[in-house]
Amino acid sequence: QSQLVESGGGLVQSGGSLRLSCAVSGLTLDYYTIGWFRQAPGKEREGLSCIMISHGYTYYADSVKGRFTISRDNAKNTVYLQMNRLKPEGPAVYYCGAAYRGSCIATPQTGSMDYWGKGTLVTVSS
Numbered sequence: 001q002s003q004l005v006e007s008g009g010g011l012v013q014s015g016g017s018l019r020l021s022c023a024v025s026g027l028t029l030d031y032y033t034i035g036w037f038r039q040a041p042g043k044e045r046e047g048l049s050c051i052m053i054s055h056g057y058t059y060y061a062d063s064v065k066g067r068f069t070i071s072r073d074n075a076k077n078t079v080y081l082q083m084n085r086l087k088p089e090g091p092a093v094y095y096c097g098a099a100y101r102g103s104c105i106a107t108p109q110t111g112s113m114d115y116w117g118k119g120t121l122v123t124v125s126s
Contacts, residue, residue, distance in 0.1 A: 002026035002115050004096050009120030014088040020081040020120060022096030027115070029072075030054045032098045034079040035108030036070065039119075040092040047108035051079060061107045088126035093119040 008020040022034060033052045039045040049060045049070040058070050069082040079096060097113030 004098060004115055004117035006096055006117045006120040009094060009122045011123045012086055014124055014126050016086055017084045018122060020094055022079040022117060024077045027098060029077055032100055033102035033104045035097045035113060036081045037095045038092045045110050050104040050108040052104040057104045059104050059106060086124045088124050091121060091123040093121050095119045
């Protein structure tokens, strides 16, 4: 059974850092592009970053470029999102998604994902 499980969320002050994890099981990760998304209350889910596992290609939305870093650990079947200099944007749920043979040349789109995790809550306080 395919499963994505996010972890690492929590409460952090503005300017702080968090590292989110997306543990993947039941999928051959080399065939997928993994995307990270954020959804604030009452807002649409927005793409932040993606990584094409087989080639290591990455892409970042302008809103996080220079502050966030996406990476993978193939041995652990896990994708990470290191988030630095977090902004006081209030609470948001961060999701990872997996796109079979997906590209990673632009901001990841929700409609391109085949699998989703249940999310992890991040709250950045001012």
